[in-house]
Amino acid sequence: MAAAEKLAHLPGDAPIQFFDLKAQQASIRGALETRWTTILDHGRYIGGPEVDECEQKLCEFTGAADAVVVGSGTQALVMPLIALGYGHGDAVFIPGFTYNATANAVLLAGATPVLVDIDPATFNMDAADLERKIQMVKGNRNLRARAIMPVDLYGLPADYAALESVADAHGLRIVADAAQAFGGRQGNQWIGTLAEISATSFYPTKTLGGYGDGGAIMVRDKEVGDLLRSIRWHGTGDNRKESIRVGINGRCDSIQCAVVSEKLGIFEEERQRRIQAASIYNERLTGKVxxxxxxxxxxxxxxxxxxxxxxxxxxxASLQEKGVPTAIYYDTPIHQMPAFEQFAPPGGLPECERASREVLSLPMHPYLSEDQIHRVCDALLATLQR
Ligand SMILES: Cc1ncc(COP(=O)(O)O)c(C=O)c1O
Known part of the structure; x- marks a missing residue:
């Protein structure tokens, strides 16, 4: 059955959920219970066969040369920065409109976040402002421009072609924060292959979520994958005891890997349903909102x-009254959060600031019915016409 037909067949009068993990769980519950039994039987709660299976499936889906599963999306951002050897005085350019983890990851690695404004149309890093911020860093004797960490906000890939040409011109590396974007693509390239290193999150409500914390780093170069596997286990070599470099506990446990592997089995179907839901939103809202x-x-x-x-x-408030849940991602730009105020660029980041005042996220998940999406649009358009 095509995705559109499936959406049409879901019960329309059910309460609208912002995310719906219960409906998804129902479709994989039996398979998960079998997997729990397998894990309880083999007893390898860390480093079980589910880890290799999950990494292999991530490579198969994305076309990445290697994938390394880790304990969270945040670890998936910190570890590549450790692998690339960044630290004191190294500038990493990030957008100023993102989840706080992007900025925290740079600081936890010991580097300095340099905040870049966003393109108002895509909400992603603006390549022209990136160029300005690189020039600003070049004029600062205490900083060296090293890397760009673009964010694929809401699931939309950043403008990698434009960012890559800026990166090439200045000798910068790109570590993508694709925490929200597993399943996105540009041309025939999937998220996970659009940058030399891409990090994603398995936080439960992400497009590919586990039932706890987890994440993955996808790389173009297998040697980087091996380096990350060492960093994932305190920088050890094969004996897992002696540190040959600095590392952390960055492991993803067998249970999370089993959940993610199982969800990869239904991922394409769910991805199509999200696209279908978005196309109905687009049809109803484009030109009006x-x-x-x-x-x-x-x-x-x-x-x-x-x-x-x-x-x-x-x-x-009006949507809530009409039974439509919404959420705000994000109401404070990075440079206005107390922890990061010191990194506010002169003049602020006008588009990040405007976005943080205006954005509103509507219900989006694969188990919305066509009728429910129309109810959301009816409620939104009626509210805006008041
Ligand atoms: C843009 C972005 N970066 C990083 C993260 C961090 O992922 P995690 O919560 O798995 O550590 C998130 C998760 O919400 C995110 O949305």
Whole structure:
């Protein structure tokens, strides 16, 4: 059955969930219970065969040369920075409109986050402002420009072609924060292969989520994968005892790997349903409500479907009254959070600031019915016309 037909067949009058992990669980529960039994029987709760299986499946889906599963999306960002040897005085360029983990990861690695404004159409890092921020760093004797950490916000891949040309011109590396974007693609390249190193998160509500914390690093170079496996186990070599470099406990346990492998089995079906849900939103809302612009040659993973609205608090309250749950990602840009204020660039980041005032995310998951999506749109359009 095509995705559109499936959406149409789901019960329409059910309460609308912002995310729906229960409906998803129902479709894989039996298989998961079999997997729990297998893990309880073999007893390798860390480093079981599920780890290799999951890594292999991630490579098969994305086309990455190697994938290394880790304990969280945050670890998946910190570990590549450790692998590349960044630390004191090394500048890593990140967008100023993202989850706080992006900034924390740079600081935990000992490097300095340099905040870049976003393109208002895509909410992703603006390559022109990146160039300005690189020039700013070049004028600072205490910093060396090293790497770019673009974020694929809401599931939409960043503008890798533009970012790569800036990176090449200045000798910078790219470590992608694809925490929200597993399943997105540009042309025929999947998230996980769009940068030399890409990090994703298995936080339960992500497009590919586990039942706990987890994440993965996907790489183009197998040697980097081996280095990350050493860093994942305190920088040890084969004996797992002697540290030959600095590392951390970055492991992902067997149970999370089993969940992620099982979810990869239904991932393409779910991805199609998200695309179908987004296309109904687009049909109803384009031209009436500003949203995230997805290019002709790319697909968002649709981790979130986000629009801009005036009087956001009023709109949210009205939608809530009509049974439509919404969420805000994010109401504070990075440079206005107390922990990161010291990294605020002169003049601020106007588009990050505007986005943080205007964004509103609508329900988005693979188990929304067509009717429910229309109810969301009816409620939103009625509220905006008041
Ligand atoms: C953009 C972004 N980066 C990093 C992370 C961190 O992932 P985790 O929560 O798995 O550590 C998240 C998760 O919410 C995220 O949305």
């Amino acid at each position: 500003d949203g995230q612009v997805v290019g002709a040659n790319e697909e968002s993973a649709y981790g979130l479907y986000t629009v801009r609205v005036p009087d956001r608090d009023g709109v949210r």
